[in-house]
Amino acid sequence: MERDPQVLVIGEDVGGQGGVFGATRGLQKKYGSGRVLDTPISESAITGMGVGLALEGYRPVLEIMFVDFIGVCLDQVYNAIAKNHYMSGGKVRMPIVIKTAGGCIGSGAQHSQCLWGLFAHLPGLKVVAPSNPYDAKGLMASAVESDDPVVFIEHKGLLLKRAEDFTFGSDVPAERYTVPIGKANVVREGSDLTLVTLSGTVAPSVTAAEEALKKGISVEVIDLRSVVPLDMDTVAASVKKTGKILVVDEDYLSFGLSAEVVTRLLERKISITSVKRLAVPDVPIPGALSLEQEVVPNERSISAAIAETVGKA
């Protein structure tokens, strides 16, 4: 915001309160209530005005508090923000960031979804979901700079965690830097199995991989960082080495990221001896924690999936 006066932040509770998760704290004080605008609960107006502002040369960051709320304004997102560049034959650009929070923290069916598969299915949107503070800052800087619309889904579980509690990516430089969108991160190298994941399930995957090593299973953990673009080069290089793929996805199982990753590997004619998908088994996210833990990938279910994929279940 300091570098580019065209960058705006617009949404519910982003100004005075600084966001319900504190992500925009202090911005209104620093940049004024014109550039950091508190809006009514009017998501269609927020996203629609983002389109108008982009047409005026601004770079709006629109906050949709929870990704689940996208249902009330998906029209502007997929009919205007995602399509205007295309429909105009490249004449107009939509440098908009839709910043939103996803992921399970025990909040039930309407406040817990990830939905990156939904956005990824709609052409014209880049879809980013960081797993740690370092990436979150660098990817956000790239998203704001991007001339394409970016849906930026932050995991609520990670937003509520303190930086020092992260086992990786906890050092965040004060100065500006970028992490390129579309480049996956090999968080942990391994030789027996490729585990592909992102966002909130990266950390439990790394822990599960550490546990697996004790049993003699070497797991390579890849943090995709973004669903669109999907860095298949990094995934393919890993699977060529391991021959086995496990996709861990906190989004719904069917018609989503996990099938996409596996299909693209098959299209590349990469030899795979074992495939497994661990994702939310096509049920809404339940309310009670005991139910949620049953359907959302966690360290325990990831460990079991690793053992199953390498045939040591």
Added chain:
Amino acid sequence: MLWMRHFELACLEGVPTREIHGELHTGVGQEAISAGMVGFLSKEDAMCSTHRNHMHAIAKGVDLRAMLAEIFEKSTGICGGFGGHMHIFDPSLKFSATGIVGAGVPVALGHAYAARLKGNQAVAVAVVGDGAVNTGAFHEAMNMAGALSLPLVVVVENNEWAISVPFSASSATETIAERAPSWRAHGIRVNGLDVEEVANAFEAALARARSGKGPSIIEAMCYRFRGHFEGDADMYRSKEEKERRRSEDPLERTKETLVARGLATLEELNEIEKSVVASISEMLASVRKDPSPSGADATRYVFAE
């Protein structure tokens, strides 16, 4: 008005010949509203239009040939053939259109907020039909424009029919204009067949917006002479109603006014009309010779980077 009428008639030629695919929405009969907006807007003022957008674009100054080529699915079209007739974009004039009913008003809200940020005198104009006023997006945008006192002018072309459902059956209020105060907006209902009535209301609304007094709604009453789209069986309106309402042609009305005031003779007006018809016919013939977009380009422009 003549350019608008005959542009629409030229578009109609492309339907039976299958040069235009999909649904084509024309505004024949509603010309006085667009004509009433001509000349008031600069390049800095934005206009967000609808699926029935051709005449609004003409009022904003969008190039007719480029638009006709877009509608006839040519690579020379204003969007290279990627948009089609419902999605006309001309960023140099801040003109855009959407095929989603009501969705243009929040976009205009964004333009209006940009004018506030830039501190200039620009106004955002959203043109919608009467169907759009019952969408949530319309209410959200009007409320925010009122709350922030933004320079937004919403022109509602009330042709009394949202496809097959009459306005009287779908609105809790008798008029749309009377809803305006609930959004701290100014509301006025005008005869949309009368260019001067529209122009006067539009000028006043722009002045109100430019002086920081906030949004306005102009409800312009009119009648859609043709079906909702070309091919619409239009059984929901009686033959008697259609004939009666079509006899109140805004074009004829304007001609009569000009003659009655001694501003032009009927002969002169007929000569002007003839030359407009000839120009558009020439333009259409030329557009028809343009190439279609290459299929190989279909995957371009999904992303800018």
